[in-house]
Amino acid sequence: MIMRDRSAATFLYFLVAGFATVAMLFPLYSMVMTSILTQAQLYRLPPYLLPPQLDLSAYAVALSDQLRPITTSAIIGLMTVVFSLAIAIPAAYGLAQFRLWITGVVMLALLITQMIPTIMLATPLYLMFNRAGLTDTYLGLVIATSTSGIPFAVVLLRAFLEKVPKELREAALIDGASEFAVLWRIIIPISRPAIITAGLFVFLFSWADFVYALTLTPTGKIVPLTIGIYKYIGTYSVQWNLIMSASVLASIPAALLLILAQRYVTAGLTVGAVKG
């Protein structure tokens, strides 16, 4: 009797959770489905709930239209990862493994940076970059999008490095290694999973950035993917299959990350809240 109750309850939980998952993911399903409709099928009434065919022609158009924005965003993303990790790894190591008078101040500053509304930073950055010739440049967007990546990476890596025993460093020093060799040869190799997680998130932050892309590329000389899609809405406000194909393409890196490293994603999501 109890057994039957329990399995009935399990089934009920499964049903409710399944319904919630479907409801939450319906917009994403709709995104994918719309992307494989033809132009005429978009405006049929009643609308399609299941795709009538697998038509990838919208992808061909969207991909050729957005190839340059995709490349631009990928380059900016990769440059941001390199720039952010170059600053964040040594900083996180210094803050985690040494007793420094400045640690508290820096951690508080990192916390405060996450409270600054993006648009509020974008305005002065635009004015500063404009006079420094950094608007419409890769470098400008790298610096701007690193403002969300670097504080996050430092907090995440420091949380990881705090768990690394201090004896490891001391032993290496006794063996004659320099402080920099300890960082380069010992700390970085053992922190690989945390560094990869931080790097992936930094890439995604940069890849998904809209505010800086909107404000810091006034002439449109370089077009990041988010702006490419945003302009697409204006140009092709009737060709939703094209717009949705571009959105699916933009979503691929984040979706891949979730499939390949769900554990790290959840860890990354909670680090800001619990540790930060």
Next chain:
Amino acid sequence: MSRSEGLSTRSLETRSAAPLRASGFRWPREWTPYLFIAPLVVYLPAVFAYPLFYNALISFQNFTIRSVVTGAADFVGLDNFRAILSNPVTWLALRNTAIFAASSLFLQYVIGLALALLFTRAFPLKGFMRGIMLLPWLLPSVATVTVWLWLFDGTNGLINYFLLQLHVIAMPVSWLNSPASALVAIIIVNVWVGIPFNLVILYSGIQAIPKELYEAAEIDGARAFQRFRFVTLPLLKPVNAVLLLLGLIYTLKQFDIIYILTKGGPGNATQVLSTWSYGLSFRDMRFGQGAAVGNIMLLISLTAAIWYAFFTRREPGP
């Protein structure tokens, strides 16, 4: 002497001049960690403190298009603040921000908590479902908000289709074109994006509650609801505080959803502080006033943070 000291001293000697060596200067070992954090310590003021200072500065200036080129602008005292505070749109934006934030935080929390409680039970595909539910949070906002733009479409959108089929509405609603429904629409999308975050944080918060407490409550005869009311809820208090603070900061920051769906329209009906600040600066080229609105936003965030710090200090820690 260890090799590391030799290396540090050598690298310093190449940079600093001979007198140091003459006086027998040695790079003190305890300075090295400061080299590790030096880039960050330079970076933070350069990209955060200075822009914030600059923002504060121009909010007291008549910063025009000409100033964008020259960088020079006249000080006008509190004129920008006077201008924005006497502009009814600012008050509308403040009101919208309050409605947007309060409804988003409440709905995200309630739905997130319900899901978190559900996911503490055992059932098939649990981990998979919890994993893919993160997608709305993880995907680029431009991609996901764009699909909502299509879902909210007046004639061909699926939201109207479902609501008509279920007889919730008798006529198609032009969601993004009428003031009241546009505000509802941006709240729906923001809640949808925020649920995964609330779910993950609340789920890990519930997991952290010691199992013995539930067992003890059960022995004392507490029913499921009583266990939730007297064990789960009180012990989630620190988690709730974090969620409330981060949710508020995040909602205040939110720009993409509103800008892509409505641009603050129709007729400022969904204008919030972030879109209003952007519009003043980049559309009207009144950078001083845009900066002034930005400063008000920062003030709200900081007040919330200070309140949070005060609250968590008084309460015993988690």
